[in-house]
Amino acid sequence: MNQPLHFCELTSTEVVEAVRDRVLIWAIGGIEQHGPHLPLHVDTLIPQAFAHALSLDIHGFMLPTLPVSVRSLPQSGGGLQFPGTVFVEGGTFIGLVEQTLRSLAVLPFRQLVLVNGHYENESFLFEALDQVRQSGLLGTRSVLAFSWWSLVKASWVETHLPAFPGWHAEHAGVTETSLMLHLHPELVRDLRPDHDRPPRAGVYQLPLRDDASNQGVLTMTSSASANIGGLLFNHVREEIRTLVLDALE
Ligand SMILES: [Zn+2]
Incomplete structure (x- = not known):
């Protein structure tokens, strides 16, 4: 089998039996500035690629990727002063995800896997899921939600990213950049902006500083390569597969 399974290609008469005791996979993306070298939908394309790979690996059904996120913040995404970020407020995002999951929860799937690609989404995503859990609609079924970078092992980072600034600053x-060079090289421009003063993690600071990023890039891009992207993709793909299969045992 070399094609992913798409939930929306099922008919209404097929869907209940098709997803019974199966895994549903939902990639959660975003539209956000990613410097002068990457397109606006990086945070959508990357989790979608991991969802696609997981669908192939475990024969789970992929939902269409959610393309809209919560806002971009200055110390983790560059912020809204850069054109092109399309977002909804946090409360709206929680409501959208929670109500979508409630609709899905009536189906007899075995496990739900949410793969996030936009840094600022994470806590809102977890809150939406916990609201659905509290409602009882998920029962005792397995649910996993994570941002893809959370599955990168510290040892992998030490080996491959010697000047790693922290995931908050890995925006663009x-x-x-490396994952995009691996997955969609045709969408990556030739510029490689570097910023050698990445923001500190976990600090929100005003007034905004012009030198907080280089053209919306919070850290370095000059060492990015398709090779690193391929290694990282395969590492995370395997970590996701292991996490999902362990949770099903
Ligand atoms: Zn991003």
Whole structure:
């Protein structure tokens, strides 16, 4: 089998039996500035690629990727002063995800896997899921939600990313640029902006500083390569597969 399974290609008469005791996979993306070298939908394309790979690996059904996220923040995404970020407020995002999951929860799937690609989405995503859990609609079924970078092992980072600034600052940096060079090289421009003063993690600071990023890039991109992107993709793909199969045992 070399094609992913698409939930929306099922008919209404097929869907209940098709997804019974199966895995549903939902990639959660975003539209956000990613410097002068990457397109706006990096945070959509990357989790979608991992969802696609997981669908192939475990024969789970992929939902269409959610393309809209919560806002971009200055110290983790560059912020809204850069044109092109399309977002909804956090409360709206929680409501959208929660109500979507409630609709899905009536189906007899065995496991739900949410793969996030936009840094600022994470806590809102978890809150939406926890609201659905509290409602009881998920029962005892397996649910996994994570941002793809959370599955990168520290040892992998030490080996491959010697000047790693922390995931908050990897926005449009070496990992996203490398993954895009691996997955969609035709969408990556030739520029490789570097920023050698990445923001500190976990600090929100005003007034905004012009030198907080280089053209919306928070860290370095000059060491990005398709080779690093391929290694990273395969590493995370395997970590996701292991996590999902362990949770099903
Ligand atoms: Zn991104």
